[in-house]
């Protein structure tokens with residue numbers, strides 16, 4: 001089976017490429033390299049550089065490479081950046097999805113696995129969050145993901161493009177035995193920021209707010225390990241091709257950790273007493289996001305191998321130790 005991975009040079013996309021190659025899929029990657037790292041892409045995958053919005057290019061690749069299914073990882077995904085630059089997010093994420101669906105129609109490719117987000121739920125009415133919870137995003141990033149899900153729904157009704165949207169909770173960890181890691185510029189995510197600070201000893205790690213309505217006042221999130229997340233993608237792909245039914249699944253462990261608990265777990269894993277400063281709130285952060293992932297576990301038979309924050313942080317720590325300067329390593 002031939003898979004086009006769009007955004008296959010980014011953090012999560014490159015873990016997907018590595019795992020798909022390992023499992024015997026023929027993999028083609030399209031990535032604009034705006035944020036991705038060419039170095040992270042498995043050399044067994046064929047690589048094209050280009051933008052998802054270039055529908056002529058995408059349609060040509062789909063046809064020429066005889067692609068059976070697409071995995072789409074090419075959306076922007078930083079909550080704080082989306083609050084500051086909403087138009088950048090609506091353009092890349094929403095217009096990118098429309099262009100991709102047009103290219104898929106043109107090339108008659110009917111299967112899509114797509115990265116949605118827990119950010120679609122906004123401030124949940126109850127925890128843990130099931131797939132039926134209302135979608136009320138509180139930041140532009142989450143709003144683009146709701147729009148992308150709606151566009152896909154109507155493209156399915158009209159054109160028969162079958163898709164599975166995976167609503168990721170917070171992804172962390174490293175792929176390919178610690179060779180593929182998270183390295184955004186600037187980095188805004190919690191786990192890499194803590195581990196970078198552990199390595200550099202710069203004492204600059206800040207927690208954003210301790211006046212939320214949670215047990216210790218800091219935000220609570222559900223951390224899913226990146227290899228477990230990619231397992232879910234591959235199970236979703238098999239399920240979609242077998243059942244030819246569009247669907248949506250939460251991908252999270254169902255365990256919530258506060259930001260202070262994540263810091264404590266990172267201290268445990270690294271053996272380093274990482275200092276922190278308590279700062280003000282960051283805009284766009286809901287109090288708590290914890291998945292009810294029963295549906296993925298029962299329907300897809302998804303079973304995450306990393307159930308605790310320590311497990312997931314240990315996975316991320318492998319990469320940070322090997323790459324103390326990120327992908328800029330000589």
Ligand SMILES: O=c1ccn([C@@H]2O[C@H](COP(=O)(O)OP(=O)(O)O[C@H]3O[C@H](CO)[C@@H](O)[C@H](O)[C@H]3O)[C@@H](O)[C@H]2O)c(=O)[nH]1
Pocket residue numbers: 077078079116117118119168169170171188189190191193206207208209219220221259282285289
């Ligand atoms: O240096 C830092 C970085 C983050 N945080 C806090 O850590 C938590 C997690 O933040 P972050 O790692 O940036 O993730 P989220 O903003 O929760 O968003 C992630 O998780 C979402 C789903 O929950 C995904 O959809 C997004 O793409 C992904 O960026 C939040 O409370 C942040 O305020 C800090 O306190 N200090």
